[in-house]
Amino acid sequence: RKRERNIASLLRERLPKEIFTLLTDIGELGRDRGLAVYVVGGFVRDLLLHQPNFDVDLVVEGDGIAFAEAMAKAFHGRAKSHPKFKTAVVVLSDGKRIDVATARLEYYEYPAALPTVELSSIKMDLYRRDFTINALAVHLNPERFGELADFFGAQRDIKDRVVRVLHSLSFVEDPTRILRAIRFSERYGFRIGAQTERLIKNALQHNFFHKLSGARLFHEISLILGEENPLSCLRRMQQYKLLSAIHPLLALDTAKETLLTATDNVIKWYRLLYMEQAPRIWLVFFLGLCSGLDDEQFATIANRLGFTKKMLAELGSLRHAVRKTAHRLYNWEYLKLPVSELYFLLNGLSLEGLLYLMARNPKESIQKHISLYLTKLCDTQIEITGEDLQIMGVEPGPRYGRILRAVTAAAVDGVAVSRERQLELAGRLARGEISDEPPVWDAPEA
Ligand code: ATP
Structure with a gap:
């Protein structure tokens, strides 16, 4: 068997200390309970890409729920389990969430397609994932800490910067992966592999999108729109005629592209403000x-x-x-x-x-x-409240709102910026020396 790459030093160098310690503690807990534990998916992908990502997803060869409960106990957190999927979420005392999944052989749909005897359950778990770049696992148990489990050429694909599915039925099984392929490819500047692209086109020709539930579709669309560069994802979707496959009304036209470009600029501007x-x-x-x-x-x-x-x-x-x-x-x-x-x-x-x-x-x-x-x-925050008006003897009622609105207006316009000036203004408004009526300026709508 070929020697596996060990990335323990990469883990030590690139991760914040508390995350690294968390991983070693999890590995020790696995050893104590006689289970193999792995960190998997986007965490490993982004580690190899030197991108910060500290969302820890675990896979346990054995009872994931029992392991999550043991983790909760050892790390003073809470475990929420989903027995139907044999998964759990551990919420640590600082609010950090760790997903724990179970890898078990009898649990899978396709063992017949593969020489079962040679398969470890982690391999089967990884085989069900969307792309090779997401199908990496790192051993956490102390005796194998940092060992990479790469069964599908993920390291090579990360190096070659390519998004590839693991098998040719991938998009038939789950068409949302088409959206995910575009999302990852645009995010990392990876190309989509030639065979994978053929499979996308084939899936679109056969209208697999129609059977997708709205909620799943929307989930992936909102992930795309929340990316650093949604516009390039949308253009890619347009190229594949994916937007009109979802609904013809969503297709891009020149007006929409102009507006989305302006949106992109506004968002980039707002990000720079660090609000x-x-x-x-x-x-x-x-x-x-x-x-x-x-x-x-x-x-x-x-x-x-x-x-x-x-x-x-x-x-x-x-x-x-x-x-x-x-x-x-x-x-x-x-x-x-x-x-x-x-x-x-x-x-x-x-x-x-x-x-x-x-x-x-x-x-x-x-x-x-x-x-x-x-x-x-x-x-803008004014420095007086309804209580001040009460002390002035203003009868409770709609006048409170009008007076405070007028004081707010004066504060925004820079004519009553201190508490003293605001109290004084409120007094004059309360005594009726000046009107507290808001201005009426709306022209009838066109
Ligand atoms: P992100 O950086 O966007 O969070 P991620 O890889 O962590 O990326 P998640 O959506 O959190 O993405 O999914 C976690 C892991 O679960 C993925 O790395 C992938 O292996 C697997 N996964 C998610 N969605 C699918 C899917 N539709 N089909 C197969 N595997 C999936």
């Missing part, structure tokens, strides 16, 4: 992908992707809110209203809605207003 709040990036791109669709068409797409009623309602109203806000934003600019009115206008929209609004309105001044809101105005 605390992280948007759901997939959602911004998803809105772009559905641009130009009316409500009924949007509902058709939502239905194909298995959206819940709640999710359809949420995204539907976000689309409406964006459209309405765009209209009002042009009015605000035209009427030269104070900045505080911009604040109240944009304050009603989620971060994803704001970024999408920015992408779909290429006019420079409009982008500047939204940028001003996101980088400065949105943090």
Whole structure:
């Protein structure tokens, strides 16, 4: 038997110390219980690619659930098991999650296709995975710590930068792997192997996508839209006619490409700001992908992707809110209203809605207003509360909201930035010396 490569030193050098220690502890626990334990999948792939990825996925040759429970006990965490799949998740005290799967021979569907006697259960586990680059395992038990189990040429494919399936029925078994192939190939700049590409085209010709559940399809689409470079994935999907295979309404046209390019730029700009709040990036791109669709068409797409009623309602109203806000934003600019009115206008929209609004309105001044809101105005906090109004003797009721709104406006416009000035202003508003009516400025919608 050929000598296996050992990557113990790579593990020691590249991993944060606490992850390395965690792996050695897991290996010792495996030894104590007489089980072979491996770390597998994306963790190993990214280790060899020198990409940070500390999501530990384990495979145990033996009872994975019992092992997860032993881990929970040894590391003071909790284990949540899924007996139907013989898997478990261990949640450590710091919140870190570790997936544990069971590798057992009698559990597999295809042993007949292979010379069973020679197969270890880890090999069968890896054989069921999507691509060779994801089908690597590293031994964790102390006596074999760091030994790479590479049965399918994964190291060679990583070196050659190629995404390859493990067998020719892979996409028939699971067509979502087509989306995954594109995602990994774009993420790492790998090509898709020639045979794998033929299998993709063949699967698409036979319409295997139709039998896929909406939820699974949507899961993979949202992963694509959350990648560093979703646009290149979408272009690739378009090339394979995959978008129209999912639904003809999703196909790219020039207008959509322009909008998605603008979305890409907005997201890249926002990332550079290092803002605390992280948007759901997939959602911004998803809105772009559905641009130009009316409500009924949007509902058709939502239905194909298995959206819940709640999710359809949420995204539907976000689309409406964006459209309405765009209209009002042009009015605000035209009427030269104070900045505080911009604040109240944009304050009603989620971060994803704001970024999408920015992408779909290429006019420079409009982008500047939204940028001003996101980088400065949105943090405005006034220093008085309803309690102060109560002390002033204002009768509880809708006036509270109006007075606080007027004070907020003054704070945003920079005319009442300290607590003293805000209290003073609130007093004058409360006594009726100045009006607390918000300005009315909406022109009728076009
Ligand atoms: P990412 O960096 O995107 O998280 P990952 O490789 O960790 O990549 P996951 O989706 O977390 O991807 O899946 C974990 C592992 O499970 C993969 O490495 C792969 O081996 C396997 N896997 C996931 N989805 C499939 C699938 N549809 N078919 C076969 N194997 C899959």
